[in-house]
Amino acid sequence: MGYNRKDIESNFEKIYRNFRLRLYKYIFGIIGEREGSLTVTEFFAVETIGLLDNPTIGEFAECLSITSSHAAYKVRQLVEKGYVVKTPTEDKRTFRLGITEKFTKFYHEDNSYGKYIFEMLSNTMSADDLEQTDALFKKFVQTIEGQKELK
Numbered sequence: 001m002g003y004n005r006k007d008i009e010s011n012f013e014k015i016y017r018n019f020r021l022r023l024y025k026y027i028f029g030i031i032g033e034r035e036g037s038l039t040v041t042e043f044f045a046v047e048t049i050g051l052l053d054n055p056t057i058g059e060f061a062e063c064l065s066i067t068s069s070h071a072a073y074k075v076r077q078l079v080e081k082g083y084v085v086k087t088p089t090e091d092k093r094t095f096r097l098g099i100t101e102k103f104t105k106f107y108h109e110d111n112s113y114g115k116y117i118f119e120m121l122s123n124t125m126s127a128d129d130l131e132q133t134d135a136l137f138k139k140f141v142q143t144i145e146g147q148k149e150l151k
Helices: 005-031 040-052 057-064 068-081 101-108 113-122 127-146
Strands: 084-088 095-099
Touching: 005 040, 040 057, 040 068, 040 095, 057 068, 057 095, 068 084, 113 127
Parallel strands: none
Antiparallel strands: 084 095
16 A cells, blocks of 8 residues: 555645634634724734744744844833733843733634544544554654744
């Protein structure tokens, strides 16, 4: 039993496209419903800060390929709105950025996308299929986490 590279690429693209569409639908649904809501750009900026796990402004800027001054401006807006906090580092020369409970409460609540995917898969797969999927996901995560840089 062999594999077909084109099928793997095509199927992954379909999965990724579907994930993105569902995520964007979710984001647009919640952004329009909240008073003092974030813009889409602000939402992605806060999400990036959360995903980077307490980056400095420089790390945040580098990740998004924006200037440090643009990153500082964006962070200042997000701090003023109450979605991001700046915590001084030990040497007090830089800050670490973090997301606030306000962001987590309003934009994530208990809607873990991983839970959603598991529920969807568990409704259509056998226990053996789920076990194989788990093993495949673990290998995929190891590969991704082994990469040095986002490209």
